[in-house]
Amino acid sequence: MKDLKEFNIPFIGLKEGSHLFEYQIDNKFFEDFQFEDFNEANLKADVDFVKKNTLMEFSFTINGTVNVPCDTTNEPYNQEIDGSMKLVVKFGPEFNDEHDEILILPHEAYQINVAQYLYELIVLSVPTKRVHPDVLNGSMESEALKRLDELRIKENKTVEEEISTDPRWDKLKDLLTDK
Incomplete structure (x- = not known):
């Protein structure tokens, strides 16, 4: 200095x-x-x-x-x-x-x-x-952001997996509602 x-x-x-x-x-x-x-x-x-x-x-x-x-x-x-x-x-x-x-x-x-x-x-x-302020408000267009969006982890759960449950547990749910 x-x-x-x-x-x-x-x-x-x-x-x-x-x-x-x-x-x-x-x-x-x-x-x-x-x-x-x-x-x-x-x-x-x-x-x-x-x-x-x-x-x-x-x-x-x-x-x-x-x-x-x-x-x-x-x-x-x-x-x-x-x-x-x-x-x-x-x-x-x-x-x-x-x-x-x-x-x-x-x-x-x-x-x-x-x-x-x-x-x-x-x-x-x-x-x-x-x-960059444009990144925060979503108006930024750049190659880096496009590439990051491509590499983002996407959830692959289907609707059937979310709705269906293990049938062994269904009997236990019946016990809660039989009061």
Whole structure:
């Protein structure tokens, strides 16, 4: 991963209070992470940064679309994604990111790079099963769907098999109705 300098937030010179940072994320962002699952990306990321006396709070919000292949038909489509995440940054003797929602920076740190957090939020906001909307509403025509339909297991029960029963059990049914 290259150093994404535009995602550095130098907090040492900022006043206490809330600050908003906005980023437009496209394919270049994912190329820097060597992530190639998205054909195209058009996302807006908002980072609400609240600086307090002893800690900092980040609220990440992303929304937009990523062009991904459908898991069923392999046809590309635009997947809408929305996501949010919170992060608390404290100061300590050394860097520690073992906890998902708390980051500890060394006392001498003067900036934080939020690119990794935005990347993780975007990738985790995409559904694990990606299905084209036309597949869901039944209007998709593709070779893959035709082939899947041909290979579907069909039930071969005849009407006679469902109606007829074993004659040995018929006598037991008579006992239930003889009361």
